[in-house]
Amino acid sequence: MSGPPTKGMILLEARSAILYEQLRSRIVGDKRDPCEISFYDFDDVGIRIVCQESSPNVVGVHLNIRNIAELKRMGAQEVIDRLYPGMETTPADGYNFAISFDCDAVADKEKFLDNVAEIRKNILGGPLDKAFGLLLAKQSANMAPMVVNNRPDEPMFVVENGGKIIVIFAVDFSDETDRTLAKVFLQEFEEVQRMYVRNAPPCLYSPAGNPPGELSRVTYTPKSTLAGFLSFSVEERHITGPGKNNAIALLTSFRNYLHYHIKSSKTYLHMRMRKKVAAWMLVLNRAKPEIETEKKTVSGKTFVMK
Amino acid sequence: MASSGALKPYLDTVKATLNAAVCIRNFPSQVVERHNKPEVEVKQSKELTLNPLIVSRSEKESCLIEASVNSVRVSIRIKQADDIEEILCHKFTRFLMQRSEQFLIMRRKAIENYDISFLITHSHLETMWKHKLIDFIIQFMEDIDKEISAMKIAINGRARMVATEFLKQF
Numbered sequence: 419m420s421g422p423p424t425k426g427m428i429l430l431e432a433r434s435a436i437l438y439e440q441l442r443s444r445i446v447g448d449k450r451d452p453c454e455i456s457f458y459d460f461d462d463v464g465i466r467i468v469c470q471e472s473s474p475n476v477v478g479v480h481l482n483i484r485n486i487a488e489l490k491r492m493g494a495q496e497v498i499d500r501l502y503p504g505m506e507t508t509p510a511d512g513y514n515f516a517i518s519f520d521c522d523a524v525a526d527k528e529k530f531l532d533n534v535a536e537i538r539k540n541i542l543g544g545p546l547d548k549a550f551g552l553l554l555a556k557q558s559a560n561m562a563p564m565v566v567n568n569r570p571d572e573p574m575f576v577v578e579n580g581g582k583i584i585v586i587f588a589v590d591f592s593d594e595t596d597r598t599l600a601k602v603f604l605q606e607f608e609e610v611q612r613m614y615v616r617n618a619p620p621c622l623y624s625p626a627g628n629p630p631g632e633l634s635r636v637t638y639t640p641k642s643t644l645a646g647f648l649s650f651s652v653e654e655r656h657i658t659g660p661g662k663n664n665a666i667a668l669l670t671s672f673r674n675y676l677h678y679h680i681k682s683s684k685t686y687l688h689m690r691m692r693k694k695v696a697a698w699m700l701v702l703n704r705a706k707p708e709i710e711t712e713k714k715t716v717s718g719k720t721f722v723m724k
Numbered sequence: 725m726a727s728s729g730a731l732k733p734y735l736d737t738v739k740a741t742l743n744a745a746v747c748i749r750n751f752p753s754q755v756v757e758r759h760n761k762p763e764v765e766v767k768q769s770k771e772l773t774l775n776p777l778i779v780s781r782s783e784k785e786s787c788l789i790e791a792s793v794n795s796v797r798v799s800i801r802i803k804q805a806d807d808i809e810e811i812l813c814h815k816f817t818r819f820l821m822q823r824s825e826q827f828l829i830m831r832r833k834a835i836e837n838y839d840i841s842f843l844i845t846h847s848h849l850e851t852m853w854k855h856k857l858i859d860f861i862i863q864f865m866e867d868i869d870k871e872i873s874a875m876k877i878a879i880n881g882r883a884r885m886v887a888t889e890f891l892k893q894f
Contacts, residue, residue, distance in 0.1 A: 426883075429761060429890070501867035595811045598810075599808070602808055603883045608889070609887075610891060611891050614888060614890055615894075619894060622838060656894055661768065668893055668894065678880070683879060683882050684880070690871075691819045694867070699826060701859075701860050704856055706853075707852070
């Protein structure tokens with residue numbers, strides 16, 4: 419199942435467009451020439467697609483994920499074994515995870531292509547996959563709280579509480595304007611869920627000085643530039659069937675989604691201010707009297723003043 | 725809003741005060757030969773500057789008018805009710821002050837405790853109508869409040885839409 423559909427430019431996709439396009443021609447199509455393509459994706463994840471001349475049907479996908487060891491421990495290993503069985507291989511220099519597969523030997527081509535194109539989300543979502551799996555199997559009661567550090571100062575906490583999985587994001591911004599805007603956005607999430615979108619997991623905004631109760635079970639020192647916390651209370655009904663994959667895609671993209679929209683709001687404000695300045699300039703120009711640049715004498719001779 | 729009833733008298737007072745204060749003429753510096761400085765900025769001769777006057781609408785909203793023989797300085801404190809209005813106002817005034825050359829009469833830095841300042845000198849009056857210049861300042865004061873409120877509402881609207889689109893996907 420591919421990620422949530424993009425509505426114009428509002429939602430972010432879970433799958434990497436570059437990976438999808440490059441691999442489509444090889445997995446579904448029959449492109450077999452050697453290549454080496456490196457690029458970056460969200461969360462500072464570096465990706466490289468390698469195809470050697472000696473084995474044109476074998477493609478290697480190398481990734482550099484900052485907290486790969488932590489993720490593997492917390493559930494990503496099971497995801498890798500499930501979606502990319504037997505494909506794990508030695509990563510190249512500068513990368514810390516890799517899979518390698520034979521394009522000719524792929525069974526369900528479209529499905530596998532989707533899985534590889536979403537590899538970043540699948541691995542980063544490992545802890546969520548584990549937690550949701552436990553919830554569905556009704557075995558989440560003794561789940562240890564997980565602290566996932568996809569980014570250095572912005573941990574995501576996955577904690578079990580009362581038959582629900584609470585996913586808590588610590589939202590941090592170094593700039594004060596961003597912080598204030600973030601607070602507005604986070605509070606809207608809570609209100610919109612409560613009033614309009616009752617089907618979504620209940621959201622709770624906690625200011626930086628008053629972290630949510632679940633965090634008392636983990637060791638965590640908040641930074642002074644924290645804007646606050648947003649907690650999603652995920653219940654079984656949110657993750658049945660295709661909902662599980664959908665929820666993982668949405669939650670792994672939450673931080674990037676928030677930052678993207680805060681930046682685009684700043685751009686919007688900038689455009690508004692420009693427009694206002696232009697309007698005021700017009701008013702100010704009215705204050706200048708019109709200077710005669712052309713004068714005529716009675717006999718018709720014209721003088722032009724520059 | 726109860727305060728919008730008090731807006732017109734506030735602006736009318738500022739307009740009348742400015743009309744009286746902006747009675748300036750060219751006056752070369754008494755202290756340095758061949759120099760012509762705005763006396764309200766330099767403040768070197770006590771007899772050339774008048775008493776500053778504050779017109780306030782409330783504790784948070786006021787207008788400081790300092791006059792002298794050849795220049796007038798008008799400083800405005802804009803109403804900022806909460807965090808978001810504060811950063812919007814701060815961003816907006818910074819944006820304006822960086823473009824102060826375009827605005828001719830705007831000061832690059834606001835006076836302490838105020839959000840934005842204008843400096844009108846006799847040379848401005850030689851190229852612009854006095855009543856239109858004062859109209860501009862009054863309109864500016866009215867518009868900036870409206871603009872900050874509008875930006876705040878726009879931000880809230882955007883935040884609402886961003887949250888709705890995300891949550892709808894569950």
